[in-house]
Amino acid sequence: MNKDLPIWIMEPELTQKRDLSARKLFEGGQKAALIPETPSIDDIKQQLREIREHARQNINSLVEELQTNLGHQYQQVEVKSAVDNIEAVRYITEVSDEIRIVSTNNSSIVSQELKPGLIANGFTVINSYLDEFEAKKREILDYWDLPGLKDKNLRGTFDVSIKMAGPADTENKKYLALLGVNAIAAEDGTVFFLQHFSNIYNDLRQANKVVLVVGLDKIVKSRQDATFQTKCMGIFGMESVLLGIEPKPTKTPSIAELSLPPGDREKELHLLILDNSRTNLLRGNFGELFLCIGCRACNQHCPIRHSFTEVDYIWTPKNYLSQLLYGTSSSIDVCLHCEACRLECPLDIDLPLLMWQAKIDRISKHGRSLKHKILGMPEMLAKLGAAFAPLGNWMMRIKLARIPMEIITGIDRRTNLPIFHFQTFRKWFNKKNA
Amino acid sequence: MPEDLINNKKVAYYTGCFANYYYPEVGEAMVKVLRKNGIEVIVPDQVCCGLPMMAKGNTEGAYKNMEHNTRVFSQAISDGYALITTCSSCGLMIKRDYPLWMVGSEMAKQVSQNLFHFSEYLLLLHNRGELDTDFHPIPQTVFYHTPCHLRAQEIGDVTVKLLQLIPDITTKKISTECCGMGGAYGYEKVNYQLSKEIANKLYSEIKENPTDRVVTDCGGCKLQIEAGTGLKVDHPIILLKEAYSL
Numbered sequence: 001m002n003k004d005l006p007i008w009i010m011e012p013e014l015t016q017k018r019d020l021s022a023r024k025l026f027e028g029g030q031k032a033a034l035i036p037e038t039p040s041i042d043d044i045k046q047q048l049r050e051i052r053e054h055a056r057q058n059i060n061s062l063v064e065e066l067q068t069n070l071g072h073q074y075q076q077v078e079v080k081s082a083v084d085n086i087e088a089v090r091y092i093t094e095v096s097d098e099i100r101i102v103s104t105n106n107s108s109i110v111s112q113e114l115k116p117g118l119i120a121n122g123f124t125v126i127n128s129y130l131d132e133f134e135a136k137k138r139e140i141l142d143y144w145d146l147p148g149l150k151d152k153n154l155r156g157t158f159d160v161s162i163k164m165a166g167p168a169d170t171e172n173k174k175y176l177a178l179l180g181v182n183a184i185a186a187e188d189g190t191v192f193f194l195q196h197f198s199n200i201y202n203d204l205r206q207a208n209k210v211v212l213v214v215g216l217d218k219i220v221k222s223r224q225d226a227t228f229q230t231k232c233m234g235i236f237g238m239e240s241v242l243l244g245i246e247p248k249p250t251k252t253p254s255i256a257e258l259s260l261p262p263g264d265r266e267k268e269l270h271l272l273i274l275d276n277s278r279t280n281l282l283r284g285n286f287g288e289l290f291l292c293i294g295c296r297a298c299n300q301h302c303p304i305r306h307s308f309t310e311v312d313y314i315w316t317p318k319n320y321l322s323q324l325l326y327g328t329s330s331s332i333d334v335c336l337h338c339e340a341c342r343l344e345c346p347l348d349i350d351l352p353l354l355m356w357q358a359k360i361d362r363i364s365k366h367g368r369s370l371k372h373k374i375l376g377m378p379e380m381l382a383k384l385g386a387a388f389a390p391l392g393n394w395m396m397r398i399k400l401a402r403i404p405m406e407i408i409t410g411i412d413r414r415t416n417l418p419i420f421h422f423q424t425f426r427k428w429f430n431k432k433n434a
Numbered sequence: 435m436p437e438d439l440i441n442n443k444k445v446a447y448y449t450g451c452f453a454n455y456y457y458p459e460v461g462e463a464m465v466k467v468l469r470k471n472g473i474e475v476i477v478p479d480q481v482c483c484g485l486p487m488m489a490k491g492n493t494e495g496a497y498k499n500m501e502h503n504t505r506v507f508s509q510a511i512s513d514g515y516a517l518i519t520t521c522s523s524c525g526l527m528i529k530r531d532y533p534l535w536m537v538g539s540e541m542a543k544q545v546s547q548n549l550f551h552f553s554e555y556l557l558l559l560h561n562r563g564e565l566d567t568d569f570h571p572i573p574q575t576v577f578y579h580t581p582c583h584l585r586a587q588e589i590g591d592v593t594v595k596l597l598q599l600i601p602d603i604t605t606k607k608i609s610t611e612c613c614g615m616g617g618a619y620g621y622e623k624v625n626y627q628l629s630k631e632i633a634n635k636l637y638s639e640i641k642e643n644p645t646d647r648v649v650t651d652c653g654g655c656k657l658q659i660e661a662g663t664g665l666k667v668d669h670p671i672i673l674l675k676e677a678y679s680l
Binding site for chain 2: 301303304306333334336337338339340342343353356359360363368371372373375376377378379382383385386406410411412413414415416417418419420421423424425426428429430
């Protein structure tokens with residue numbers, strides 16, 4: 001059997017919600033009772049958790065099922081498995097022939113894990129999403145100005161709006177589209193994308209070569225599960241879009257701005273199944289990360305997200321941690337541990353706890369700096385300060401004294417330090433109760 | 435269900451480092467407010483909750499402290515005392531992290547379940563009609579900053595609700611913007627600039643909403659706000675003490 005690979009694109013869709021409201025309004029009475037109640041956000045979270053747990057527990061059989069189905073049903077798709085990003089980039093380079101323009105979507109698997117290797121191999125990597133994002137007017141500036149979408153039922157506001165059978169034949173431009181998929185059904189290979197603008201559809205229509213990248217964590221059991229998971233990405237990630245959370249890449253022209261020649265070969269479709277440390281995650285203490293659907297809700301209230309302007313992908317606390325675990329970053333001290341990410345995650349992934357764990361692992365391998373050894377004994381410092389309170393407080397006000405302190409402890413000389421008290425509260429209490 | 439120790443009118447106070455070493459007025463006010471309500475207070479022998487140690491990678495030290503505090507406060511619970519703290523970060527650490535780190539420790543679970551943020555505890559008393567609400571009016575406006583670690587406890591706006599019991603007080607603005615201090619995070623030279631950039635949004639909010647008082651439950655947030663705005667920042671228990679004219 002040889003069919004075209006089904007590629008379904010989900011977009012924000014208000015029609016369903018509007019229709020449901022209209023039916024409730026007009027049908028009323030007995031008929032209204034027949035209209036199913038829309039599930040609560042807790043029900044949605046529960047269902048999502050079940051889908052993700054199933055994926056986590058059955059990843060090996062799901063991969064096998066997917067590979068078998070792709071091989072039997074869609075022979076025009078070249079399927080390749082890559083152990084790591086190096087192998088993946090090598091494959092993309094091989095299949096690209098002389099093409100040097102790569103267009104990606106905003107998925108972190110391509111922008112974070114594959115892009116650096118592609119650039120090193122001489123590719124120009126473009127993300128047309130940014131061009132469309134720039135064009136949208138964004139009025140919501142802050143988390144607290146959001147309309148509280150998470151608490152409203154938005155299930156009906158995302159739906160599959162485009163169903164493609166393989167990449168369309170209408171246009172053929174000489175470039176390679178490298179698209180990280182948002183979910184894929186093991187039972188029949190249906191590929192799902194969530195699209196807020198039109199960049200993914202355009203790439204699927206226009207590119208001479210399309211490489212779909214499937215992270216192991218994107219494989220779920222059924223088309224129904226993949227639909228639901230992709231929908232959840234939309235629901236829980238919508239506020240990130242409203243907030244204008246976007247990557248800050250080196251500006252490149254978009255595909256629309258480039259005058260690309262027509263592709264001189266027939267269109268090709270490749271599907272790359274990428275592990276890149278995901279199975280390692282499952283074996284260690286970080287298996288919870290495998291549950292992540294990449295909705296980026298963890299980013300919405302992260303206080304440090306505004307400050308990562310040097311990265312060219314959408315920075316999230318989860319990506320920050322996974323970069324460290326994949327070995328592509330050595331930073332673990334930037335997180336403030338405010339725990340906002342935990343509160344936002346639809347899967348209740350305990351990112352703060354995993355950050356602690358990663359920090360402990362790192363310290364056990366690399367040790368601690370002298371500064372952190374000193375600051376890691378806060379009560380001893382406080383006791384010293386209290387014992388010599390008048391002198392200590394006087395010294396802390398002398399700028400010259402703050403310089404050696406800055407060198408030894410790492411405490412910035414401009415910091416507003418607290419005032420030590422010779423009579424601590426507990427001394428006061430014990431005296432009063434003696 | 436947590437053991438119901440509220441009825442006993444006995445409290446073991448976990449001060450945390452800030453109220454003990456840097457802001458003893460908070461501890462003193464807490465004791466006076468509790469005694470005003472006829473509650474017996476003890477301050478057991480205690481050490482740093484371990485959070486700032488963990489943040490700087492002193493895991494071994496943090497574990498020792500967790501074990502010490504767990505042992506001491508578990509005993510207090512056995513003696514019928516409810517546990518309270520005035521520090522939102524210590525509160526989060528003990529409530530949430532102690533059972534996670536001390537896997538399988540029943541004492542850690544017990545301590546976690548019986549620790550209340552001071553305003554959470556006083557509101558529980560109020561809900562039972564047992565809080566003395568004979569407050570003197572404070573005809574002032576308040577900018578209240580919710581510390582991240584209080585928000586992360588998921589117990590709602592307990593401090594705001596408590597302050598609103600004081601006659602004539604007006605909570606003009608409740609902010610949940612992070613102050614960027616993160617314990618000792620903002621002290622460090624490597625984070626100083628980033629910490630201030632995070633705080634700028636909160637500073638702007640405070641400037642745009644001038645009030646008579648700026649209030650927060652966290653010592654680190656207090657320092658950061660005071661440094662950036664030049665305003666004096668109070669712990670909410672100080673306002674309560676004033677309302678009781680203690």
